[in-house]
Amino acid sequence: MPAVVNKDECTACGACADVCPVEAITVDDVAEVDPDLCIDCGACVDACPVDAITLE
Ligand code: SF4
Ligand code: SF4
Numbered sequence: 400m401p402a403v404v405n406k407d408e409c410t411a412c413g414a415c416a417d418v419c420p421v422e423a424i425t426v427d428d429v430a431e432v433d434p435d436l437c438i439d440c441g442a443c444v445d446a447c448p449v450d451a452i453t454l455e
Contacts, residue, residue, distance in 0.1 A: 400439065400454060400455045401423075401432055401434035401437035401439060401454075401455075402415075402423075402424075402432045402437050402439070402441075402443050402444065402452050402453070402454055402455075403432065403452065403453055403454075403455045404429060404430045404431065404432060404451055404452050405451045405452070405453070406429045408449050408450065408451035409429040409430050409449070409451040409452075410448075410449060410451075411426050411427070411428060411429055411430065412426075412448065413426045413430075414443075414446045414447060414448060415430050415442075415443035415446050415447050415452055416430065416443075417446070418442045418443060418445075418446040419442060419443055420438070420440060420442065421436050421437070421438055422436070423436035423437040423438075424443060430443075430451070430452070432452075439454055441454055
């Protein structure tokens with residue numbers, strides 16, 4: 400399953416988008432993952448400083 404952002408926790412820091420190898424994450428007010436692009440690698444989960452992304 401693709402990565403999912405907890406919008407209440409996300410601070411829009413952009414760290415997840417920086418490490419995503421397939422550019423599946425865009426960050427505006429909060430990070431958003433395109434589930435069609437996400438390859439479930441987990442890099443964003445490790446990169447998020449506030450644990451706002453999980454692999455469901
Ligand atoms: S799990 Fe990997 S591919 Fe999916 S959004 Fe996170 S960094 Fe990108
Ligand atoms: S790394 Fe975490 S806090 Fe930063 S934009 Fe991504 S989901 Fe939001």
